[in-house]
Amino acid sequence: MGPDVFTFGETMVALRGSGPLKLGGTMNVSIAGAESNVAIGLARLGHDVHWSGAVGEDEAGQLVLRTLRAEGVEVSGASADPDAPTGLILFEPRLPEITRVHYYRAGSAGSRLKPSAIEQAFSAAPPRVLHLTGITPALSPTARSATQLALQLASEHCSLVCLDVNFRARLWTAEEAAGVLREWMPYVDTLIASDDELPLCLPTGGAGAEGDTAPAPGDPAATLAAQAKLLLKLGVGEVVVKLGSAGATAFTDDGSLHRPARSVRAVDPVGAGDAFVAGYLSALLDGEDLTGRLERAVTTGAFAVASPGDWEGAPTRSELGMLGARPGTVVR
Template identity: 35%
Template sequence: MTYDHQETGGPAGETPEVVTFGESMGLMMPTGAKGIEYSAAFEKSFAGAESNVAIGLARLGHRAGWFGHLGDDPLGRYTLKQIRGEGVDVSRARLVAGVPTGLIIREVVSGKSSVYYYRRHSAASLMRPEHLDEAYIAGAKLLHVTGITPALSETCRETVREAVRLARKHGVKVCFDPNLRLKLWSAAEARPFLLGLAEEADYFLPGLDELQLLYETDRFDDVIDRLRRLKAVSIVKGGGDRTYVVEGETVTEVPYFKAEKVVDTVGAGDGFCAGFIAGLLRRLPHAEAVRLGNLIGSMVVQAAGDWEGLPTWEQAQAAMNNERHVER
């Protein structure tokens, strides 16, 4: 296999405010109401938690960089062009010859969403610590990582660990979304690594259901008590109709924004992360940054697709201010 370094991305001389990395994959979905087995037509797109966050930040007016490995194949080239086209810096992304881009096929049947992954031995699973650009990470204000990348392979695990080490070395804040994927590894396998990353993070963004699995308890008070021991500001998603901000002994509740119509819940968490990080970059208080994250998440679920519903800053502001849409 060979590695082709892509010298592409954002405007020359502009360092991303936020750097993130991981696996982006080709995405196929049946175009109609039929499931995969009975559908003859599929819609092509791409998906990836980290690239979703980068696209969300770019649309909200921030400089975001995403890197990872894609196969030097039609899906890889398509995905790289799409991410670049959204204004994300992909100058450290690589197309790798001889190995495939991962693929995800998603269907919704009788209101239930099912996902099928084809990512074993993908280009992304071959990422290694030596592929990291220390100066690129050092130049950012914040590094965003998820628990998906370390689940791909042992070398990916080492790469995430090293990226966090480099960020801490250079005073770059670390934002960590555990994004636990039980189709990739079990809770028992994931627990020590993800909880270790939580101890290193400045911002920890788990879902309540993830915390119950990681901490092995259903008791809300026990979960909060564990979070209080972290140095991170913890943002707990999925707590009924509110998000919790745990900062030392203080717990703040931030209500959700009600979605007028839920079309597709996939990507809501990534939208939340993008909104929250945008709030941090705009120096909003943590509760206000969470409020912005809640808003972006509610907007994402009202559109189909993993990233297509991510709003621009102007659209987010209009929604925040309840501005009436003028059609013509």
């Protein structure tokens, strides 16, 4: 039997500064990567998760693999590249709710991911769910080929495909991203995106094409619904839109459902989207209905917002109910 979820991509060493980088100061060392953040979130919720990727044959790469193993993520499909370093990401807090991010990943081992790693994962034991992001295909031609192969193999092995758009303007342009993502839509079962990322997945012409009635200008909710309807017509099974502090809305052929965000004291928004995805996929694997999937997703997202770091605040299954406790409660 294959794993619950297989995912792959670049995971970097993460340095979090205590203030402006130009002033020096202390830095905390950890790891960060959208796919591995989701993998850790799922593993903490009790799921069997496999992650693949390439790290440098260096101490930074050992930190990545050691951390993932310690969190219960299977990394036997990962590789160490002797000719390229592990990528680096720096987080620079500048204002209470604003953090600048600096990437040092050009030419990194993670960007040199090859399709052979994907072939190995599917030949060993096809997963129930393949989780992809729009980050990996932006890293390099070989990484893009790996994601395309993963979609093909998932289709052949009847693995459910989850795509989190996760657009990164520093890696590729919106036009480049749209050119790739639009071709993926027929393969995608669960599409997760923020409201401003959704247009990247739409065919040329967007909402209102193919005879649909275009929504009135200035009506964001109607525009979102029209875009989701068009994606569902293209074959996407469900469209889940992350709305930040406004919660999330999911669209299926049966209609739509909205869930507000859980109320918590915001500490660090970084990683909230990945935590949301982990919660959603966890509930999906558990057989929860749309209500249950959204509820778990906004809950795990709230844990991330209320904790510093990309993945450190991800809850275990036994902790999911903690947000319902009264303020000041001591959990024993």
